[in-house]
Amino acid sequence: MTGTPYAEVIGDPIAHSKSPLIHGFWLKALGMEAEYRACHVTPEGLGDYIAARRDDPLWRGCNVTIPHKIAVMELVADPGGVRSSIGAMNTIARDEKGALIGTNTDAGGFYAPLGQSDFSGADVAVIGAGGAARAVLFALSRMEVGSVTIHARNALKAMGLLAGFGLKGQVRGMADALGEVDLLVNTSPLGMKGFDPLVVDLDPLPDGALVYDIVYNPLETGLLKAARARGLETVDGLDMLIGQAALAFEIFFDAAPPRDRDAELRALLIA
Known part of the structure; x- marks a missing residue:
């Protein structure tokens, strides 16, 4: 060869x-x-x-x-x-x-930056219900989180994901308001270069919440900018x-x- x-x-x-x-x-x-x-x-x-x-x-x-x-x-x-x-x-x-x-390897990659934090029993919001969301939800199910709210365009698909990963929670629309969650994860391509921006109001999040955006191009997404302006802890896509x-x-x-x-x-x- x-x-x-x-x-x-x-x-x-x-x-x-x-x-x-x-x-x-x-x-x-x-x-x-x-x-x-x-x-x-x-x-x-x-x-x-x-x-x-x-x-x-x-x-x-x-x-x-x-x-x-x-x-x-x-x-x-x-x-x-x-x-x-x-x-x-x-x-x-x-x-x-x-x-x-x-x-x-997405599930392991998602979990790695969170390894030092304890999210057992935490309330989580996940934006998106595609392939990346599956890896994130798999990791969340192993982290023993509390309630998971999926914001998705296809409610039936999102409900199937919650059931498939054995997670308790609910499904909301993409434009619906966030709940008072401890962890917010954007798994959608919204905010990525070439895609529509992700428009979300972070006001409902408590001061100790963490915002995790898996988008990495641009690295400083609109979601992370808004989170940092609120003084929230963030994890970027890199x-x-x-x-x-x-x-x-x-x-x-x-x-x-x-x-x-x-x-x-x-x-x-x-x-």
Whole structure:
């Protein structure tokens, strides 16, 4: 086999992705002869993409972003039961027998910045009910939170997510007012470059609430600006992005990324 091993991130759109910068930084830091690329894949082209990479011995796998996290589950094996647990895949790789398998590193990436905080019994609001929301809800179910309110366009879908993850709570519309929650998480693409802004009134949140926006482009979203203006604690999208990327990096390249250089990486990402 000749050539350089590589992994990719796929999505539609994909030009905004910072994953190549993150993985490229780690590959260079470790002196590894490998590449990480961005590949624009439309919903119509997802099947062809997977079929083409299946037979490429240099391809180590891919991260999966909007809008493919659910559709890709039908195209790869699921040895870890991700389909029945989280219900969305963000990482595809090749197992030791050469078969393509899917997993999800979003849940671990979401949880990592919250690991030092205790949210057991806390009331939570989640904006969005897509693939990213599934990973967040999975993590919340393991954190033993209290009530979860999902703000979504599709109420039936959101109610199904609450039931599927064994969470008690309720469903509200996207434009409905927030409740007095301890943790607010935006899992939707609203506020991301190229998407509509997320318009939400944070007044109902108590002073000790934490606002977590998984959007990372722009890093300073309108939601986080409003939260900081209120003096609320915040977590930005880079924390989750770097956390999930670190888990995927080990899967793709069989090496641990140099997390002791996270400060340097964050500076590079926001430059």
